[in-house]
Amino acid sequence: xxxxxxxxxxxxxxxxxxxxxxxxxxxxxxxxxxxxxxxxxxxxxxxxxxxxxxxxxxxxxxxxxxxxxxxxxxxxxxxxxxxxxxxxxxxxxxxxxxxxxxxxxxxxxxxxxxxxxxxxxxxxxxxxxxxxxxxxxxxxxxxxxxxxxxxxxxxxxxxxxxxxxxxxxxxxxxxxxxxxxxxxxxxxxxxxxxxxxxxxxxxxxxxxxxxxxxxxxxxxxxxxxxxxxxxxxxxxxxxxxxxxxxxxxxxxxxxxxxxxxxxxxxxxxxxxxxxxx
Numbered sequence: 089x090x091x092x093x094x095x096x097x098x099x100x101x102x103x104x105x106x107x108x109x110x111x112x113x114x115x116x117x118x119x120x121x122x123x124x125x126x127x128x129x130x131x132x133x134x135x136x137x138x139x140x141x142x143x144x145x146x147x148x149x150x151x152x153x154x155x156x157x158x159x160x161x162x163x164x165x166x167x168x169x170x171x172x173x174x175x176x177x178x179x180x181x182x183x184x185x186x187x188x189x190x191x192x193x194x195x196x197x198x199x200x201x202x203x204x205x206x207x208x209x210x211x212x213x214x215x216x217x218x219x220x221x222x223x224x225x226x227x228x229x230x231x232x233x234x235x236x237x238x239x240x241x242x243x244x245x246x247x248x249x250x251x252x253x254x255x256x257x258x259x260x261x262x263x264x265x266x267x268x269x270x271x272x273x274x275x276x277x278x279x280x281x282x283x284x285x286x287x288x289x290x291x292x293x294x295x296x297x298x299x300x301x302x303x304x305x306x307x308x309x310x311x312x313x314x315x316x317x318x319x320x321x322x323x324x325x326x327x328x329x330x331x332x333x334x335x336x337x338x339x340x341x342x343x344x345x346x347x348x349x350x351x352x353x354x355x356x357x358x359x360x361x362x363x364x365x
Contacts, residue, residue, distance in 0.1 A: 090189030091153065094145075096196075100188035102181040107193070109201065110142040110156045110163040115361065129204035130220050131356065132197065133190065134160040134233075135347075136173065138240075143167040150344040157225075159356045166193055172263065173221030174269055174282065184266045186281070190229055211354045212298075213237035215343045220284075226298050227287045237350035239343055240308055242317040243285040246278045285320075292326045301329040301353045303346040305336030328352040329353055 090111040098105040112130055116121040135152065137145040143165045146152045156163045171185040198205040212233050214222040219241025226236035271277035281287075293298050306315040314332075321328055331349050336342035 089198060091147065098188060098192060100184040100192045106143050106167050108147055108165040108258030109162050110153055110161075110165075110196075111148070111201070112160045112162065112361070113157055124151045128161060128163045128202060129209070130202055132203045132210040133213070133351075134212040134225075135163050135165045135212070136212070137165065137168065138214070138216030139170055139326075141168075142257045146347075149340045150319050150347060152347060155348060155351055159216075159351065161356060162197075162201065164193070164197055164203075168218075168221070170263075171265055172217060173224060173352065174270065178270070186224070189225060190232065193249075194232070194238065198326070207231060208234045211235050211237075211350075213239065213347065213350050214241075215239040215346075216338065218242055222251060223284050223300075224281065226300065227284050227291060228281045230291070230296050230298055233298045235301070237301040237303065237346070237353060239303045239346045239350070240305065240310055240314075240338055242302060242304070242314045243288060243318075244308065245285050246319070247286075250289065259260060285317075289324055289325060292321075292324045297327075299353070301331065301350055302325070303331035303342075305338070305342040306332055306334050307337045308342075309338055 090113055092111060094109060095104055095106050095108060096339050097103070114120060124196050133156070137143065146165055148162075152163060166189065168185050169183070171183060173186040173189070175186045176182070177184060194205075197203050199251060204210070207228040209253040210233050212222050214220075214223055214234065216239070221236045222236050222240070226233055265283070268274055268277045271280050271282065279298075288297070300312065302318070304311050308314070318330060330348060333342060333345065
């Protein structure tokens, strides 16, 4: 498989930024000219890392390169710091991570790489913080993705936010406190693109959402949140795939298994295409 570590100056993140890209490898039976000049546009997976991670996490800690090689799949992995895949306009010079993916990275990849921009050829997945980013992109930009896989994360019911919501606005949860401040306060936050729960409520049953998959280890600290949303999904007749495993925590061993399930869920075939060695 071909792996590219690409650095460029991002207009939306206001700094030099690295992405990691997995590209299909030339089959040994084809000449370089026949392969590299075939003008083929490949399907693409936008793959998001979790808290404390970067664009190399999935490559270093799972077998995603092998799985992509088997399916002639392009995989694009950005670095998001600990941004929650949100816009932080007042941070430093501005760090608009939410807009960056759709308004800068996607045009770059479509324009400079052999990647299809058709909705049916685009998929998104992520773990933990990246799972929250995945579902946020999927429901706010449903026209851009055929399917999404949310690993070890789930939407939360923001109507329960407030002083009586333990763990959400407590001072020991600086991520949530700072995210709400960044949005301009609790009311603005609840009425923003962050309120995935409410957006799903509006779009469920309309046929506008991408196909959705949710996965979580049964020993994961976030498993109760996963179950709460799963129950809500039944109440609103949300069509989704659910994948759970006994004995797995918030860990890479689970995510390596879950991403394989996600690729199958996306409908990507299992034809062995990449070089076998």
